[in-house]
Amino acid sequence: MSSFINASIGKKFLVSISGLFLISFLAVHLFVNLFLLGGQESYNLIAHFMATDYVISVMEPMLAIGFLLHIIYSSYLTITNQSTRPHKYKIVDQSDTTSWASRNMFVLGGLVLIFLVIHLSNFWFQMQFGEMEYIEYGGVMVQDAYSLVTAKFTIWWQVLLYVAAAGFLGLHLLHGFQSAFLTLGLYNKIWRQRLMVIGILYTIVITAGFSLIPLYFLIAHYTT
Amino acid sequence: MEFNLKIWRQKDARSQGGFIDYNLKGVSGEMSFLEMIDYLNKTLIEGGEEPVAFEHDCREGICGSCSLYINGRPHGPEDLIATCELRMTRFKDGDTIVIEPWRAKSFPVLKDLIVDRYAFDKIMQAGGFISVNTGAAPEANSIPVSKEAADEAYDAAICIGCGACVAACKNSSAMLFVAAKVSQLSLLPQGKAETAKRARAMVEKMDELGFGSCTNTTACETECPKGISMAHIARLNREFLLAGLKS
Numbered sequence A: 001m002s003s004f005i006n007a008s009i010g011k012k013f014l015v016s017i018s019g020l021f022l023i024s025f026l027a028v029h030l031f032v033n034l035f036l037l038g039g040q041e042s043y044n045l046i047a048h049f050m051a052t053d054y055v056i057s058v059m060e061p062m063l064a065i066g067f068l069l070h071i072i073y074s075s076y077l078t079i080t081n082q083s084t085r086p087h088k089y090k091i092v093d094q095s096d097t098t099s100w101a102s103r104n105m106f107v108l109g110g111l112v113l114i115f116l117v118i119h120l121s122n123f124w125f126q127m128q129f130g131e132m133e134y135i136e137y138g139g140v141m142v143q144d145a146y147s148l149v150t151a152k153f154t155i156w157w158q159v160l161l162y163v164a165a166a167g168f169l170g171l172h173l174l175h176g177f178q179s180a181f182l183t184l185g186l187y188n189k190i191w192r193q194r195l196m197v198i199g200i201l202y203t204i205v206i207t208a209g210f211s212l213i214p215l216y217f218l219i220a221h222y223t224t
Numbered sequence B: 001m002e003f004n005l006k007i008w009r010q011k012d013a014r015s016q017g018g019f020i021d022y023n024l025k026g027v028s029g030e031m032s033f034l035e036m037i038d039y040l041n042k043t044l045i046e047g048g049e050e051p052v053a054f055e056h057d058c059r060e061g062i063c064g065s066c067s068l069y070i071n072g073r074p075h076g077p078e079d080l081i082a083t084c085e086l087r088m089t090r091f092k093d094g095d096t097i098v099i100e101p102w103r104a105k106s107f108p109v110l111k112d113l114i115v116d117r118y119a120f121d122k123i124m125q126a127g128g129f130i131s132v133n134t135g136a137a138p139e140a141n142s143i144p145v146s147k148e149a150a151d152e153a154y155d156a157a158i159c160i161g162c163g164a165c166v167a168a169c170k171n172s173s174a175m176l177f178v179a180a181k182v183s184q185l186s187l188l189p190q191g192k193a194e195t196a197k198r199a200r201a202m203v204e205k206m207d208e209l210g211f212g213s214c215t216n217t218t219a220c221e222t223e224c225p226k227g228i229s230m231a232h233i234a235r236l237n238r239e240f241l242l243a244g245l246k247s
């Protein structure tokens, strides 16, 4: 096992497996976010369900491990890759041969990580440690997460931040999605095209979903 | 045609090296890129200067020795050809052409445009073969091979070991080369038996020699003169992961 992890492909395996896990988490996250459109009660109830003991006690550590593996191993690979060409070329022309996203995954990932810190302090930190309002639904006291979230989405620069982050995440996914399958060996000449199409569609759904919801609340705030 | 050439000159492996500008007149469009350098060298020798050292052998795209990084791309601006197959008609009269050697820690420059690609041989020695007892060649038709497997193996077997994949890769990864070798052998019954061992040994050697880790940018595939597909990298990954599960 240790020789497996020591090998470049072993580390890449961890980056791709954790990446796919995070990719599937994005779908769950977006699904939960859609409840925002259903109004205060629907969102508060789903948020309450997500925060119940058995969901959160499984999800939180798994997500933390997923993020850590993804960040640690991709950083390690990126840093060690820096030393493989001590003498740089005078000219490099890759504009037609590779995608911009594929060449800048580390930067894109870094931008997403910066956003993640702000995002967690906006919501997760507030819900865990902040002063939250409670509303009673059918005898159960539930945190008013809806008001917290929608209040943030009335601040234009916060919304701008969320839209920009969805864009960076989209570019990261555009390469990351198919790249993960390639690294796992689940890829051949036929599936290459299919994975590309699925990856693009998935990226569009995720990017559009995560940017349109904040935009919707911002526009609603200024028009009503 | 007339060209302004900017060529990397380096006396030997220990020297610093740098770009030297040459203005070359009287180049004809039919000349291959290497013939253009031959012509430059002729003028250099006539002027009492040291000719530019570069590698070449077959000059028909099959040996893999030619290895020039031309205007930011290995083997020049055209896809699916080696430097020796590149014609000067591809350039415009008066163009500036920057010619560099392959750049990678694992491919040190020996002189001018010649790099040491012995690292590839070391990877091959680690597992790029089939262990057989010597003796009379067996009857070729006694081991059936499907047409699909034969074709796919052939697609990998046409790798000429030029190193353009390493030169093109932003991580100087040798994955496409190693993938071509592992893939070719693992597709055929004679090579299949040792696939796990081979994949592990060749990948370990590749890592040890200082090649970078592949990030699937596909630069190698586009620049490979033989069009070796990323699908072979996927097969190498698969074989390596399966080898890991078995161990």
Ligand code: SF4
Residues within 6 Å of the ligand: B158, B159, B160, B161, B162, B163, B164, B165, B166, B176, B177, B180, B220, B223, B224, B225, B226, B227, B228
């Ligand atoms: S895979 Fe292509 S680019 Fe790499 S060594 Fe083989 S022929 Fe050259």
Ligand code: FES
Residues within 6 Å of the ligand: B055, B056, B057, B058, B059, B060, B061, B062, B063, B064, B065, B066, B082, B083, B084, B085, B160
């Ligand atoms: S000289 Fe043989 S491939 Fe170019």
